[in-house]
Amino acid sequence: MKKMTAALAVTGAFAGHAYAQSSVTLYGIIDEGITYTNNQAGHSTWQETDGAINTSRFGLRGNEDLGGGLQAIFRLENGFSAANGNLRQGGRLFGRQAYVGLASSQFGTITLGRQYDSVVDYLGPLALTGTQYGGTFFAHPFDNDNLDNDFRVNNSVKFQSPNFRGLQAGALYGFSNDAGDFANNRAYSFGASYAFKGVTVAAAYLQINQNLTTASISNTNGALNGDATFFAGRQRIWGAGVKYSFGPFTTDFVYTTTLLNNALGISAGESGVSGGFGLNGGSARFNNYEVNGRYTLGSPWTIAVGYVHTDGSIDAARPHWDQVNVQAAYLLSVRTQVYLQTEYQHIAQDGLPLGAIISGLPAASTTPNQVAVTLGLRHTF
Template sequence: MKRILLATLGLGGLAGYMVPVHAQSSVTLYGIVDAGVGYTSGQRTANSKGGVGAPINYTNGSNWGFASGTWSGDRWGLKGSEDLGGGNSAIFQLENGFNIGTGQSGQGNRQFGRQSWMGLQSATLGKLTFGRQYDPIVDYVGSISAGTFVTGMGAHPGDIDNIDNQARVNNSVKWASPVYSGFQFGAIYGFGGQPGSVKNQNAWGFGGQYANGPLALGVGYLQATNAYGTSSSTWSGAYDGTFASSINEGFASAASQRIIAAAGTYSFGATQVGISYGNVQYTPGALSTFASSFTFNSIGATVAYQLTPAVRLAAAYNFTQGSDVKGTSGPKYHQVNLATYYALSKRTSLYGLVGYQKASGSTLDTFGNVVAATASVGDVGNGISSATATQTIVRIGIRQTF
C-alpha cells in the first residue's frame, strides 16, 4: 500500500509539473464540408486532338449534377503552435483539399495541397514560414475580394489573377509583418529547384493590407517564371500556374507570368461594397506559342446586404479585357453573379448561387491558333469551360464548418 501511495503521489506531482507546459502548446483539427447540386448551361467536350493550324473541335452540352465545394473548397487540416517564451512561438499548418463527392484529394491529388508549412512567429518581428503557401495576392487581396461576397463563382474569369487562390507557391519562404495600427505587409520567395538556374520556375511576390473599422484595402504583386527552353510546361516548379480554363490556356507556354492585383471594401450599416482590379501579363519565350506579350485587365464591383442576422444577399459584376491577338480584336468577358446565404447556426448554412458570363472577340488555344473566345464563369468555371460565348452556372448547397 505504501508503494502504491508513493507512486500515486509521484505521478500526481509529475502531472502538476507537466500541465503548464501542455497549456502553452496547442494542436487544432478543423475543416469545411460543402456539397450541393448544380446546373451548367454549357460544358465543352473535345472531339479531336487538335494541333497547329487545326483547333480542337468541341461540342457543348448542359450538365446537371453533384457539386462539391462551391461556396468553400472542402478541406480538413491541422494547425498548431508551441510557446517558446518571450512572445515567440513555433507554428505549423497542414491542410488537405478534397472532393466530398468522390473522396479524392484536390490540388493535383496532393495529400496537403491547400497548405503545408511550418515556421516561427514573433510578436515583434512577425511570422517566418517555410513550405507550400499562399502568395501575397491571396493573403492581402483575396481576403477582401469578391470571394467574400459571392464565392469563387464571382472571381475574375478563370481566376487568372489568382485572387481566389487557385494556385500556391511551392518550396517557399514567406515573411509577414506584425499588424501595425491595421496595416500589415509581407513577401514570399519560391525556389524553382532547377539544376543550373536559380531563376527557372521560381516565384516571388509582395503585398500589404490596411484594415481598420469599416475600411479595408489590399494590394499584391507576383512574378512567376516558367522553365526556359520548352514550348509548354505544367508550371510544376515553385508556382502551380492558373491555366485551367479557356480564358488563358493559350498562354501556358509563357516564359513568365506577372500579376498585379488590388481590392477594397467599405461597410456602412448592413451594407458592404467592394471593388477589385487585376492585371496579368504573359511574356513569351523563344519556343512559346505566341510571340508578343499579352495582358488581361479585370475590374469588378460587389455589394452585399445583411437582410437579417441569418440572411445575406450579394451581387457582383466584373469585366475582363485582353490584348489584341495576332491582328484580331482581343477577348472580352462580362460576368454577373448573384448569391444568397442563410445561416442555420454558427456552423451550418444554406446557399444559392448564380453566375452568367458572355465572351466576345478572339483568343488563342493551347496550340497558338486564333479562336473565338468562350465563356468560363469565375473560379468554378475552371475545367468546365463552355464551347460557346455564354455560360450560366447555378448552384444550391449546404456548408458546415468544424
C-alpha cells in the same frame, strides 16, 4: 466558426528547460451542391458539384508557446472532393497548405513550406471569389489573377509583419530548387494593407519566372507544379483594392492586371478545353475590374452581388468578358449554411475559338454565354 480543438498542456523540466503550453486544432469545410448549367460542350447539364463556394478541405494547425511573445506554429491543410473522396491539388496529401514557422508578437511571422502568395493574402479578402460570399464560381476568367487560389507556391519562405495600427505588410519567395538554374520556376511577391475604421485599402504584386519551350513545366521541383493556370515564361500579377463597410453593408472595388510573356497555354481545368488551350508564345494580358457588395438582412440571411469586367489580349485577339454573380445564403446554424447562387458570363470573342467558361465548371460553352445556378450546402467544423 466553432473549432474542434485538442489542447495539450505539458509542464516540467528536461535538461533544465520547461515545456510550454501547446495546442492543435482540427478544422475543415465540406461544400456540396446541385448545379444546372445552360451549356457545357453544347449541352445543358445537371450535376453534383463540389466547392461552388469553397472546395472541401480539412486541416490541422497548431502552436507552441516558446515564451517572450514567441510561438512555434504549423499548418497542414488537405483538399479533397466530397463528391468522390479524391484528393485535389494534383493528388497531394496536404496540397492546400503545408508550412512551419515562428511567430513573434513584436517582430512578425516567418514560415517555410507550401503557401499562399501576397496577392491572395492582401487582395483576396476584397474580392468575392475565394471567400464565403461567392467563392470558386465567382472567379475572374481562368482565375487569371489567382484570387481564387488556383495555385500555391512550393519551397517558399514568407514574412508577415505584425499589425501596426491597422497597417500590415508581407513578402514571399519561392525557390526553384534547381542547382543549375536558379530562376527556372521561382516566384516572389509582396503586398500590404491598411485598415482604418470602416475603410481598408490593399495592394500586392506577384511574379513567376520559368524556362519553357512547351506548355509543360520543365523544372517540376520548383515553386509551381501541376496546378498552374498558365504556362508562360514570365507571369506578373499586380493590383489594388478598397473596401468600405458601414453597418450591415460592405462594398469593395478590386483592380488586377495579369501580364504573360512567352505565353504557351492555359490549363484544361481553367480553359474548359480538353487538353488545355494552346497559345502562340507571344504576350497576353488580362485587366480585371470587380465591384461587389454584400448585405446582412438581419441574421441569418446574407445577400452578395458582384460584377466583373475583364479586358483581354490573347494572341491576335482582343476579347473581353462580363460576369454577373449573385448569392443568397441562409445560416441554419453558426456552422451550416444553405445557399443559392447564380453566375452569368458573356465573352466578346474577337475571333478567339473559346466559349464562355465559369471557373470551376468542367467544360466551356459552345456559345459566348454560360449560365450556372447552384443550390448548395456548406458546413464548417
